[in-house]
Amino acid sequence: MFLVESSLPMNARVALAGIALGTSGLSTGLVSWCAKPYVTKMRRFRPDGAGTAEELELTTYTLTLRPRITKVYDPSFLIETRRPLAKWELAEQITLTEYRTDAVGTNVHPTPGGAETVSETTNERGEVMGRWVVKWGEGGVGTCHEVGHVVRYFNVHEELLQ
Template structure:
């Protein structure tokens, strides 16, 4: 049962100050670079549909990058070193059994497991900590985002492959409790119907509020909201439950003090 209701407000610099929450988790609004009054009217795939493999044309935000992560090069070097060390450990591990030594086989096996385990764990930690880090962030202009403004954020995988995530409605971004991340895509959002300054979505309607692309412009994941109409205490409200389809990037790490 929803404990709070988010009242839609006029266009603001920040997200709404109150949002729907679950009893086990309390979200706080995120201080975004910009906010949108309405979400992009994109057709979202239904639950039974496969993610489209067709290439989606993406125009780079040339000259429209509003933010560059100051630690981008640091995370890049750290990922390169981590992957290189894991590769080197994996390559050299068999030689421990080949070289002449007085160590028994059990001891050699222990050394191999320790070396691979240490390198593997450190690489996994680097991947987990560095994946949400946003290298560049820019605005989506209304002309390219169905009449509203949005955000485009670029992150890097462990192998330095770019992942471009477009958030078509910044009201779906909230502060997160995940370490090494500032924002996350919300799982739940709700509005009081008579307070909304946007078109009320139909019951059961699904919309894409964020998409993740690879470097070639292929959609690899979507964040989809499904709207539902409810009434409680004599008030009508519409709530949205979100889910991921494919491999969508959900967490983002930005330096909020650098946003302007």
């Protein structure tokens, strides 16, 4: 735009170049936002020990195609989301209706004021990038928050749910 001879004044050329770069950046950002929660691989497994909950491992990718592996230690924290282009999200608040059991089979009640990690997101080298942590209140009510950077939204294709 700057090298081609034209009757356009320089400030018009700068404005056109700015509009082109802005449009390109905006479209790249939208593609990143839309594709970020797309799950390419989902693994279900039950860790050793009686009474332990099933865990999920969900693989998503960044805009630069770097894998992000999010391990959800208790799938009851995954809820339907209202966010466009996503199916699940990690809950901000949860109330336990059933108590979990430990390895011996006794009910485990969360301790008010106690906290536990619900989910962790790691990069391709296995380094933890962030955690989704629940802090328990009275009556089994938990409030969750992010520590670091955790993938919170997931768009899971129907084929992966089988």
